[in-house]
Amino acid sequence: MMRTLMMLCKTEILRIFRSPFYVIWSLMMPILFYVIFTRIVNTGSDNPGEWQAHYLMSMTAFSVMGSSIMTMGIWLVQERTQGWSTYMRMTPLPEVIYFGGKVFGQMMMNVFSIICIFLAGYLINGVSLAPLTWIYSGLWILVGSLPFLALGTLVGNMKRAETASGISNALYLSLAVMGGMWMPMDILPRLMQAIGRWLPSYPFGSGAWAIIRGQAPEWSNVLILLGYLFLFMILSTYIRKKQEAV
Amino acid sequence: MEPIIEMNGVSKIFRDKKAVNQLSFQIPQGSITAILGPNGAGKTTAISMLLGLLEPTEGSVRLFGQAPKERAVRQKTGAMLQDISVLDRLKVQEVLELVRSYYPNPLELTELARLAGLASGDMNRYADKLSGGQKRSLGFALALAGNPELIFLDEPTVGLDIKARRQFWNNVRQLSKQGKTILFTTHYLQEADDIADRILLFSQGSLIADGTPEEIKARIVGRSISFIAEDDGPRLRARLLELEPVIDCYDRDGRIHLTTNDTDDALAALFTSGLPRVSNIQIEQGRLEEAFEQLTNPQETELM
Numbered sequence: 001m002m003r004t005l006m007m008l009c010k011t012e013i014l015r016i017f018r019s020p021f022y023v024i025w026s027l028m029m030p031i032l033f034y035v036i037f038t039r040i041v042n043t044g045s046d047n048p049g050e051w052q053a054h055y056l057m058s059m060t061a062f063s064v065m066g067s068s069i070m071t072m073g074i075w076l077v078q079e080r081t082q083g084w085s086t087y088m089r090m091t092p093l094p095e096v097i098y099f100g101g102k103v104f105g106q107m108m109m110n111v112f113s114i115i116c117i118f119l120a121g122y123l124i125n126g127v128s129l130a131p132l133t134w135i136y137s138g139l140w141i142l143v144g145s146l147p148f149l150a151l152g153t154l155v156g157n158m159k160r161a162e163t164a165s166g167i168s169n170a171l172y173l174s175l176a177v178m179g180g181m182w183m184p185m186d187i188l189p190r191l192m193q194a195i196g197r198w199l200p201s202y203p204f205g206s207g208a209w210a211i212i213r214g215q216a217p218e219w220s221n222v223l224i225l226l227g228y229l230f231l232f233m234i235l236s237t238y239i240r241k242k243q244e245a246v
Numbered sequence: 247m248e249p250i251i252e253m254n255g256v257s258k259i260f261r262d263k264k265a266v267n268q269l270s271f272q273i274p275q276g277s278i279t280a281i282l283g284p285n286g287a288g289k290t291t292a293i294s295m296l297l298g299l300l301e302p303t304e305g306s307v308r309l310f311g312q313a314p315k316e317r318a319v320r321q322k323t324g325a326m327l328q329d330i331s332v333l334d335r336l337k338v339q340e341v342l343e344l345v346r347s348y349y350p351n352p353l354e355l356t357e358l359a360r361l362a363g364l365a366s367g368d369m370n371r372y373a374d375k376l377s378g379g380q381k382r383s384l385g386f387a388l389a390l391a392g393n394p395e396l397i398f399l400d401e402p403t404v405g406l407d408i409k410a411r412r413q414f415w416n417n418v419r420q421l422s423k424q425g426k427t428i429l430f431t432t433h434y435l436q437e438a439d440d441i442a443d444r445i446l447l448f449s450q451g452s453l454i455a456d457g458t459p460e461e462i463k464a465r466i467v468g469r470s471i472s473f474i475a476e477d478d479g480p481r482l483r484a485r486l487l488e489l490e491p492v493i494d495c496y497d498r499d500g501r502i503h504l505t506t507n508d509t510d511d512a513l514a515a516l517f518t519s520g521l522p523r524v525s526n527i528q529i530e531q532g533r534l535e536e537a538f539e540q541l542t543n544p545q546e547t548e549l550m
Contacts, residue, residue: 007347011333011340018335083331087388090297092320093348 004093005101012105016071026067026113030059031120033182038125050213053129056121057208058181061141063117064110065175065201068148069155070168072106076156077164103149110145114138129212137211144204147225150232151200157239175201200228248311250275250396250427251296256305258291265291267451269305273429273444275395278422280438281431282538283448289431290328292448293400296429297325309396321350324394326385328401332373338384339369342391349392361417362387363410378405386414390421397421399430403437415441435538439463447538469509470530472501477522489515501526 016022037043038052045051079085088098118134121127129137151171158164176182178192179201185193196202203224207217249272258266266288273279281289294300295307298314309319333341339355346352353361359369362383368376373384382405389397399418403411418441422428432438438445439459447455447462455462475482486495491511492504502524506512509529516524 004347007344011336011344014340015333015335079331079333083327083329084333086299086327086329087331089299090320090323090325091345091348091392092317094317 001097005097008098008101009104009108012102013108016105016109022067022071022109025070026063027116030063030117034059034120035124052121052125053127053212054209056118056127057137057212058205060114060117061144061205061208062176062181063113064141064145065148065204066172067109067113068106068145069152069172070165071109072102072149072152073155073164073168074161076153077158077161081161106149107142107145110142114141133212137208140207140211140217144207144225147200147229147232150229150236154232154236154239157236157243175199179205181205198224200225249273250310251429252308253296254306256295256302256307258295258300259303265451266295269453271446271453271456273427275427276422276425277444278418278428278442279444279446280442281429281446281448282433282435282438284433287448288451289448290400293398293431297323297398321392322395323398324389324392324396325398326389326400326402328404332376332381332384334374336373337370338364338373338376341373341384342387345388345391351393352391353393358387358390361390363413379407379410382406394426396427397429399428401431401433403432403434469507470503470505471509471512471527472503472530473524473527475502475522475524478502482522485519485521489519491515
């Protein structure tokens with residue numbers, strides 16, 4: 001069983017890194033934004049150092065959130081429409097393990113993204129944090145990506161890859177904007193702020209922003225993220241079961 | 247001995263359409279069985295139920311005496327479906343290595359490549375870049391990866407050229423000699439005739455004939471004699487039909503065909519009865535195509 005799991009993870013990682021789409025969307029975009037909003041556009045922050053670290057967290061969370069929703073979702077749809085999941089159902093591999101391998105592969109990819117973007121922050125702006133702060137914020141973003149992976153599996157239940165890709169893109173971008181990842185929450189209109197606070201993206205970013213300021217993430221952040229994790233998992237499992245019952 | 251496959255009164259209804267109707271059959275170990283039938287006869291539905299991909303509306307399906315979904319059954323079963331699926335961004339070798347790791351006693355990679363006819367160059371290519379025929383080969387390799395005792399092949403040779411098809415069936419025969427049980431669907435009648443030791447003939451979701459290819463052919467096919475007559479006309483036709491061994495007389499491709507159960511008697515009668523001279527005589531063996539048409543057509547017309 002361990003051998004199977006290792007093979008699954010290995011192949012998932014291979015597939016991820018062989019996709020040019022991944023590199024462009026997950027790494028180039030956030031890094032480009034980071035350059036624009038910390039070097040080119042003057043945001044007029046009182047504490048530029050803190051802003052640079054803050055925005056680095058925003059962009060890392062943005063990247064990880066995007067690849068979790070999109071890669072997971074679109075690939076699940078593709079595997080189903082191309083018949084690979086039908087083939088998988090005929091093999092003795094339990095579905096849980098298959099799924100576990102996928103989640104693990106995605107997590108490895110997220111680790112890679114986090115390291116790359118943190119490194120970019122260090123190279124571009126010389127962002128310097130205490131070693132433990134780097135590790136805690138990285139871990140927060142990694143673990144916090146789980147609800148978004150679950151959202152990805154929900155998207156993965158869609159019938160067509162085009163629909164899944166369109167919807168996950170829209171979800172991803174609106175979550176990013178409304179959750180204060182692109183620009184700080186206070187700039188947004190009142191109504192958007194009020195909604196944004198209850199979306200999973202805001203507590204996700206919020207926890208990392210707290211960590212770089214030397215604080216612990218608020219409990220409400222953890223609870224909202226956990227709530228979304230369970231909600232998406234239950235919904236996704238329910239829809240899957242319903243689709244399979246032919 | 248306990249049968250490997252057992253279907254008991256199995257029906258499958260999709261919404262209002264009955265795709266499979268009261269199927270019952272058993273398949274013993276080591277046989278090569280063909281499920282033959284026109285499109286829409288219920289072949290793929292039957293296979294899907296055997297594989298546990300579809301639940302029967304009624305009746306029971308047993309493989310190795312267990313439900314098809316049991317893990318122990320899946321470990322001993324391999325299948326190649328019509329839609330060959332491949333993961334993208336993986337090389338053939340990587341896909342096969344991955345799938346081998348799902349089984350307790352997989353076949354060696356080199357053996358898999360040999361049986362499926364995948365050259366070493368193919369093994370290093372990306373699976374989604376393969377040609378149609380190579381994808382079929384990969385599908386076959388995927389079916390064999392776990393060294394299964396029971397192999398399902400759903401229309402396995404669609405899109406293969408003659409050479410590849412011959413090679414494919416040679417390999418299937420080899421597997422059969424190793425004691426593996428093989429069940430395949432096809433609408434190539436010749437394939438069923440050549441390969442299978444038993445044919446299950448499906449029409450409109452029902453099993454309408456079950457036997458060796460010879461039995462199926464013998465059951466319905468009269469043999470036929472065809473020739474060209476110099477002095478053709480209604481009189482000749484009437485006299486031909488009067489001959490004792492002749493069952494029927496009809497035209498096809500500019501030749502006169504006589505249907506008979508005994509071609510020797512029919513020929514003797516043709517020469518001794520003082521009929522006008524006939525030339526270019528051919529004796530045609532009962533072909534499975536004819537059996538197939540005879541068995542499946544009446545039911546179709548009945549429905550209309």
